[in-house]
Amino acid sequence: MGRLPFIIAACIFIIIFDIYCFRAIIAVFKKWKPTTKKIFSILYWAYSILLIIGVFAGIYLNLFLTLRAIILVAFFLTVACKMAMLPFLVLDDLRRLFIKVFRKKTIVKDQPISETDQISRSEFLVKAGLVAAAVPLTSLSWGIISGAYDYQIRKVNLILPNLPKAFDGITMAQISDIHSGSFYNKTAVKGGVELLLAEKPDFVFFTGDLVNNLTNEVRDYQDIFSKVKAPLGVYSSLGNHDYGDYYFGKESSPAKVKNLKDMVDVHKIMGYDLLMNDHRRLKVDGEEIGILGIENWGMGRFPKYGKMELAVQNTDDLPVKLLLSHDPSHWRGEVLQKYPQIDAMFSGHTHGMQFGVRLKEYQWSPVQYIYKEWAGLYQEQKQQLYVNVGYGFLGYPGRVGILPEITVFTLKRA
Secondary structure, three states: OOOHHHHHHHHHHHHHHHHHHHHHHHHHOOOOOHHHHHHHHHHHHHHHHHHHHHHHHHHHOOOOHHHHHHHHHHHHHHHHHHHHHHHHHHHHHHHHHHHHHHHHHHOOOOOOOOHHHOOOOOHHHHHHHHHHHHHHHHHHHHHHHHHOOOOEEEEEEEEOOOOOHHHOOOEEEEEOOOOHHHOOOHHHHHHHHHHHHHOOOOEEEEEOOOOOOOHHHHHHOHHHHOOOOOOOOEEEEOOHHHHOHHHHOOOOOHHHHHHHHHHHHHHHHHOOEEOOOEEEEEEEOOEEEEEEEOOOEOOOOOOEOOOHHHHOOOOOOOOOEEEEOOOOHHHHHHHHHHOOOOOEEEEOOOHHHHEOEEOOOOEEOHHHHOOOOOOEEEEEOOEEEEEOOOOOOOOOOOOEOOOOEEEEEEEEOO
């Protein structure tokens, strides 16, 4: 019930928005034959209504993942295109309102207004809106076709001054934000895993958000991600989407508890060592470093399930401590202030908003106005943070400029 009022309100808004766009299009193409107008009207409203029904079905029914993905793609592209039209339609209506008010003041009372003086929609503005709608349609469609599964290997030298000699040169890979409930191409997903394995990392971190809402979303991809193996282990943590909060609500319930238990079990089945406010000692040639992992801890509206005080227990003797924590806001919100013993933290969560520019020397995304640390390596004094922009996608089923990432770190002594 938690999301239902919001979804209904969103649907009402979309219907009103649809009416607004429909009237603008019909007014501009007034020279269409009545039959053409009728066919267009039927197709326009049938598509809009089916799309809304599809959204409800995708949320509340156990649809095939591919069908759900198709509905999501269609919904996202439709809304994006109509939003691109909106400024032109509003500008045209403001123009018409201004003309109407001006004429009321200047036309003599009882003087009939000629047909040529009637206010009509500006064909130029509305048609410009239609052209503008084609821009997001083209770019976002390309992001779906080309960007969603265009996995990029990013190599990073991670300098750790206190790193034991036995770990100097060891490699570690990180993936994050799989969001298996969004996938619609198993072959492409498998290709990304093969890219990761080809790097032959010594150990692997997965930093949360295996699913969108429910644990059963991973069922079709569990066998693929089970192939992620490494000699020194695969270590994982939970993200904000892994608890079922967005489906069951924040209050506990038997179904929600079971969903979380299933999530823990899936990590075990896949061979991932899930760290929930805990740590592991990673040993090589008699020397050790610490791998710590906490449950999700985020600033603002995101849940704070993580308990750092538990994760750091009995780790004082370890010369290097690496922390898995899904949300990068945890670094500035708690780690920098209270836990100076953490050498490096590894996060995901932001996705780089799946839109922006990411070059060697420059990166930009709208998400940087929300998260100070949103992609790549950051350092403050002796502590470091790496934010992975994610393996999968959420909401918009593609990526433009900010491509899916597999990070490979080489650990080095200072």
